[in-house]
Amino acid sequence: MTKANDYGSVMARKAEIMLKSVGIDYSKFESGSIAFDYEKMMRETGYTLEEMQNIQYSVNVGNTPVLELKNLTALTRTCAPKEKGARIFIKDEACNPSGSFKARRAANAVYHAKRLGYKGVIAATSGNYGAAVASQAAITGLKCIIVQECYDSKGVGQPEIVEKARKCEALGAEVVQLSVGPELFYKFLLLLEETGYFNASLYTPFGIAGVETLGYETSMQFREKYGKDADVVVCTNAGGGNLTGTARGLAKAGAASQVVGASVNLSGLHMASDGQFNRKSFTTGHTGFGMPFSTWPDRSDVPRSAARPLRYMDRYVTVAQGEVFYITEALASLEGLEKGPAGNTALAAAFSIAQEMNQDQLILVQETEYTGAGKHIQPQLSFARDNGIEIFFGDPGEEVPGQNIILPSHPSLIKARDVDLDHMRRSLIKTAVSTYQVEPRSEDIAFLAEETNSSTEFVREVLKSL
Amino acid sequence: MMNVGGKMIKKGEWVRIHKIILEPSERAPQVPEDTKKVPLEMWDKGFLQADAEIGDEVTVETVTGRKETGTLIEVNPSYRHDFGKFIPELLAIDKQVREILFGGEGK
Numbered sequence: 001m002t003k004a005n006d007y008g009s010v011m012a013r014k015a016e017i018m019l020k021s022v023g024i025d026y027s028k029f030e031s032g033s034i035a036f037d038y039e040k041m042m043r044e045t046g047y048t049l050e051e052m053q054n055i056q057y058s059v060n061v062g063n064t065p066v067l068e069l070k071n072l073t074a075l076t077r078t079c080a081p082k083e084k085g086a087r088i089f090i091k092d093e094a095c096n097p098s099g100s101f102k103a104r105r106a107a108n109a110v111y112h113a114k115r116l117g118y119k120g121v122i123a124a125t126s127g128n129y130g131a132a133v134a135s136q137a138a139i140t141g142l143k144c145i146i147v148q149e150c151y152d153s154k155g156v157g158q159p160e161i162v163e164k165a166r167k168c169e170a171l172g173a174e175v176v177q178l179s180v181g182p183e184l185f186y187k188f189l190l191l192l193e194e195t196g197y198f199n200a201s202l203y204t205p206f207g208i209a210g211v212e213t214l215g216y217e218t219s220m221q222f223r224e225k226y227g228k229d230a231d232v233v234v235c236t237n238a239g240g241g242n243l244t245g246t247a248r249g250l251a252k253a254g255a256a257s258q259v260v261g262a263s264v265n266l267s268g269l270h271m272a273s274d275g276q277f278n279r280k281s282f283t284t285g286h287t288g289f290g291m292p293f294s295t296w297p298d299r300s301d302v303p304r305s306a307a308r309p310l311r312y313m314d315r316y317v318t319v320a321q322g323e324v325f326y327i328t329e330a331l332a333s334l335e336g337l338e339k340g341p342a343g344n345t346a347l348a349a350a351f352s353i354a355q356e357m358n359q360d361q362l363i364l365v366q367e368t369e370y371t372g373a374g375k376h377i378q379p380q381l382s383f384a385r386d387n388g389i390e391i392f393f394g395d396p397g398e399e400v401p402g403q404n405i406i407l408p409s410h411p412s413l414i415k416a417r418d419v420d421l422d423h424m425r426r427s428l429i430k431t432a433v434s435t436y437q438v439e440p441r442s443e444d445i446a447f448l449a450e451e452t453n454s455s456t457e458f459v460r461e462v463l464k465s466l
Numbered sequence: 467m468m469n470v471g472g473k474m475i476k477k478g479e480w481v482r483i484h485k486i487i488l489e490p491s492e493r494a495p496q497v498p499e500d501t502k503k504v505p506l507e508m509w510d511k512g513f514l515q516a517d518a519e520i521g522d523e524v525t526v527e528t529v530t531g532r533k534e535t536g537t538l539i540e541v542n543p544s545y546r547h548d549f550g551k552f553i554p555e556l557l558a559i560d561k562q563v564r565e566i567l568f569g570g571e572g573k
Contacts (some may be wrong), residue, residue, distance in 0.1 A: 071567060078566055120530060143530040153504035162547040169511070174528045178487070179507040183494050183507065187487060187508065274501040329559040334567065359570055374547035381548025391555060407555055411563065 021199035035447035079412035086357035098135035099370025106132035108210035113198035120197035133174035144173035163374030203300035211245020221251035238289035240307035247312035262349035263290035316415035320396035343369030344444035425452035482543035483536030
């Protein structure tokens with residue numbers, strides 16, 4: 001019997017397709033209400049930290065260097081008040097196969113797929129994760145399909161995404177490119193059903209757990225080299241996996257580091273709008289993902305996302321596109337390091353945050369990404385200019401995403417701007433109640449307190465106000 | 467048969483195809499107005515399963531061994547992304563950060 005392949009019918013089969021392609025029965029962790037057992041779900045990956053490290057090392061992933069950026073630190077001190085200006089470090093995750101920290105997520109997901117007997121893997125991503133999955137599939141001998149949202153209705157593709165398609169193809173994957181729209185998920189489901197491949201979702205437990213080694217490794221490196229933990233660890237935040245995994249890894253090492261999420265500010269732009277798609281200069285690490293995924297993680301393709309950043313964020317800041325571009329250029333000019341712009345989102349934030357800290361303190365940016373044609377400040381700015389985006393020097397605080405990119409006229413104008421975490425916590429609690437349509441029980445309240453890194457008192461107060 | 471179209475592309479060649487997956491009327495209800503007006507399009511690449519010309523409806527076999535259909539749009543599809551047009555503002559940033567850190571130019 002042939003199945004109906006129209007949009008509605010396929011979406012109705014979503015749960016069944018997900019179950020077959022992810023190999024996780026999420027109902028095992030449910031309470032029947034708002035709460036679910038997150039830690040049990042994370043444990044059920046069946047991989048200890050040591051096992052994950054071994055898996056990663058066996059496929060040449062991880063063990064990346066930590067670099068001190070002495071000149072950027074000196075620059076930050078020229079902007080900072082007296083005796084302020086923490087030492088800035090980056091973890092050079094671009095050294096991983098495929099060029100980003102995503103290799104850690106992919107290594108675990110692909111290993112898991114192979115172990116379970118799947119013949120191939122599929123990932124829906126316009127980002128570095130696609131190349132990471134393709135790279136791991138190549139090593140493991142699995143087939144790979146990457147589904148990307150790449151073009152607008154005029155057939156114009158964002159240079160960053162076009163380069164990522166090339167990278168995936170270079171690593172032997174099939175790349176299915178789509179025009180703008182959430183219905184990518186529909187094609188993705190059809191492909192999963194047709195091929196029977198594993199869904200290497202960004203939001204499965206083993207994917208997120210794979211990033212724990214990043215946090216853990218960082219702690220070990222800092223203790224060995226500097227005798228202490230980094231005071232602040234800044235993580236570029238989009239879907240939440242980077243921050244969640246890193247924070248969990250830091251926690252497993254018993255690190256006392258403050259975890260800060262950083263996103264490029266793209267407020268005002270609609271992510272599913274055909275017309276606005278190419279008016280942004282960042283395709284990941286931005287508020288278009290960061291805000292919705294922090295305040296409602298379960299909007300992911302899997303029923304319960306393993307990426308739950310609000311549990312771990314001590315602070316959430318945004319930076320302007322212009323600030324990230326400026327810092328990317330400064331990194332090349334002052335440190336002799338050419339890295340992709342999206343991977344420097346956290347670095348732009350760290351440049352500002354370092355100025356609030358003492359000079360003997362340590363701030364770590366926990367990733368970098370590779371760079372090349374398309375995936376570089378030059379083509380991204382050139383594309384923006386060609387699309388009518390104004391680029392000029394000024395106060396990046398006045399940047400209007402989709403209209404202009406304001407490069408700071410002086411580095412002292414670079415400012416990490418705080419997002420109101422309490423507002424996000426309230427939003428999550430509100431969405432939980434409206435989604436589940438229940439009167440929260442005490443189990444749900446305890447769960448929501450964990451979800452929001454707050455307290456049962458805070459949760460009760462929010463519930464009362466609803 | 468007279469070949470009134472373009473060049474015949476041989477079976478087995480590596481090509482790029484395009485097709486519409488969802489017509490505007492079939493799109494998800496929650497998409498914004500501008501997206502609702504346009505179809506959901508797809509591009510893929512594979513080995514041509516039979517001789518064809520650009521513009522023909524064809525079947526390809528992708529690198530994963532799947533069969534996919536669509537309109538033939540390019541043979542030996544190239545990558546055209548590059549470093550874009552030069553952005554002179556980047557020179558100003560270099561000059562500024564080096565001046566701040568290492569002092570003015572010219573001793």
